[in-house]
Amino acid sequence: MSAKKKPWVKSAFSDLNLIQKASPDPLPVKRTRSATVAAAAGSKSERKIVKPTTDEVVDLTDNGEDGGDTAPVVSDNWMESFAPSVSDELAVHPKKIADVRNWLQHCEAMRKKYPAQICLLTGPAGCGKTAAVRVLTKELGYALQEWINPVDCEEINALGDQPEGSYVGSQLQAFKSFLLRASRYKSLLAAHNKRLLLVEDFPNALLKDAASTFEDLLDEYVNYGKSPLIFIVADSKSRMLNISYKLFTDQLKTKLRIEHISFNAIASTIMQKSMKRFATLMQQQEQHKALYKAPTQNVLDSIVVCAQGDIRNALINLHFGSLRGAPSMATKQLTNITSAAGKGRKRKATSTLKSIGRDESITMMHALGRVFNPKYTEDKDKDKQLLHSPETLAEAFCTEPRNFVNFIHANYLPHFQDISHVNAAVDDIGLSDMLLQEYRDDSLALVGLTVAVRGCMVANVAPISGWMPVRGPKRPTIQPPLSGPEQRLMGVAYAGISKRLYASEFSSFVKTIASKRN
Amino acid sequence: MALWVDKYRPRELSKLDYHKDQAENLRNLCKQSDFPHLMFYGPSGAGKKTRIMCLLREMYGAGVERLRNETMNFTTPSNRKIEVMTVGSNYHLEVNPSDAGMYDRTVVIDLIKQVAQTQQIDINGQREFKVIVISEGDELTKDAQHALRRTMEKYVATCRIILSVNSTSRIIPAIRSRCLGIRVPAPSESDMAAVLQNTCKREGLVLPPELAKRVVDKSERNMRRALLMLEASKVQQYPFTAQQEIVELDWQVYLRETATQIVSEQTPAKLEKIRDRLYELLSQGVPPNLIFRGLVEQLVNNCDMSIKAKTLEFATQYEHRMQNGAKHIFHLEAFVAQFMNIYKKFLAELVMTDDF
16 A cells, blocks of 8 residues: 555545544444454454354354354455465466476577467366466566556547547557567566566457457567466356457467467365365464364365365355354255265265355256256156256356257257157257347347257157267358369359359359369 | 350340340330439349349440459458458449348448449449449348448439349338339240250250250259259260250259158158258258258158148248248258158058058
8 A cells, every 4th residue: 555645535444543543442433343344454453353243143054063253353365375385285287287387498498589478278267277377487487467457548648639638548559568568678676587477357358359359469479579478268168258269269379389278177186185285274373273263074075075176266165164253164965976875886975065155067968968868756746847947957058048059959869769759849949049049138048048948858758868979069061162163164253143042053063064074 | 164154145135035025125224314223123043133234234335244353341340351252343343242141231331332432433434323233132131221221322323223132022112112123034934945045056056955845844944044954964965865864953952862861761860860961951051941942842742632731831830930040950950850740640640541
């Protein structure tokens, strides 16, 4: 925080500090809890721990074994204090770390000749991409410079021909100048001589239809940049939002020799190891010990299961679960796995967190299996009901309804026994295509998807089960260009004929004529 | 080395082979100094484009025949770049905006602006306007058609538009009323036979009248198709014999085989094979509505009277959905599945009645 403050900014913290200093007995001031926390955070030296009654804490469970504890106040950034500082502490698979290190060393070797190397790191959210980069650059002595989208790109108007003297400049322009300048000139304050640029936050302008602009930008960077550049992109399920797919085309990657390292979600064994490390760290240091209690093994395991390879999420859950004063987290047994344990194979009963944690996500293949092999509840008293409701399945894919319907269409046929069942299903798939086409109403997308899913499940009266490979939806390929003789036959007039007309009227005759004439 | 269709295309209104009265009318139209926007409509292969080119020649002289290809670039509002191939001369420009798909609106507006903003430099050129020929105007999206109607009026001083469409029903009324409609009916069978004979005479070939008649029958009164068919058949076998095999459109042959397969077996596995065949046709670029139509025709020919009505009912339903939807294959497949279902039921009933 800068020492000099603008007069019109009234700091909430300093104000409260004054009050606290003025009146050690804080009776006259009616304080809310959040204000106390803020005050405590603002003045570390005189941290006051207030004791809220347990009723005020969000009660997640009914077992009150630690209800009597005091709620601690978190002083510093939890994520930062547990961030890995050496590469051995990273939860990433060692091979991937080696890949990144090799690339950095390669950059080092090429520093004189081709300083502007580019690397693309991809992987699911929370798999330690950024952490790996931070740790490794520190080890190899690079100064990391990161691009963060400015809230507004205000530029001083040098010409002075606009009334207020400033206007909003293009974010893309700012990004470009960042790339070129940050790689060339080092900060006056920085001691490092080696710089490395990091882009994790893509300028908004690049997110839609800007592959060519981006290509130009990188072209320029390769020519004029002076330091390595790393892009970090989190995977996303939807193709529309997938930056690594849209911006980093294969063509671009080969052209500019972009190193693409893709991380996987963190394996549960590695995750467990890191969880143990966090747990011991919590108990070792005095400042932490005051705040956290040791989480039970059950909670630790559940956190790992629940995080699905996302270490950041696991860490947040751990933090929340082991705060002193907070009740321990409720866990629930995963029913389907325990039931499997009964049949021969011994499996440890796994449990997951009950109320918090990531959404239970379901992979496409898994969901397709549920659609093609519909199961019904075997409750005799009630009406026959689908075990997995089509609505839930549809909702899991509502960000990419079109894609899911295409997958259903590509794969549903082998699961049907009779054509009389097929026609009901395909009728609904067709209907859903019509609904999905209606772009004016957003909610129809989900309806369309549900129609396709439900139609397929209900129509399949006698499903054929068994393993069948899932095929991706086909896209009709683009027609090949005309061969030389064909082109000569058509002459100038070809341009006046639409592709459609050519394919339906000309193509087959022209092929015959061209093949026999020579 | 050009195709017969292009080589022997009549270049002047007076040399047209059929619809001679209409040719006379068109010539009168050119004699006047002013000239409205035109819309030529009629079935495919009736000679719309031929008449348009003759008309242009009548107006501008032989200069319109010096054709050149030009690739024009357009940028859509969403910053997508589109390339459109055009054919043109100093006096006219022919374009097929439907190739730009959903971006045809930009193409139409920008193209007309570009053309219309330059005045004709050559004062001696008889007309002070240029002509833009838009082929397959009925494939234009509604958006593009609405854009067209404004630009048509705005730049009427410097440019005229000639639309070539198959059916006026897909043209919005606003455009229909701004154009002078000229119907070009399909040539009669005797006209076509005469053209084929004439062409062969100019090539120095002998064409048996029986073969000419068969080609005309196969071509469904489509002059272009008839000429291409004849030329392809000539390449296959010459001297001609009356009973020789005529080269047909390969996708029609393929579609016929597909229909036979549908009738032969009705199982999900077969449906999957049929789907692959349909994909094959789509990837060849054959328009889905033609596939649909061909398929229905073949199936209706192949099935019993009692299920024809039902088949057609399903056909209309799924064709409508196909027009509204995006994935043509879904609806083609749905139709095939429905047909398979009713056909299978029909066969089962047949067996039952035979038993008793």
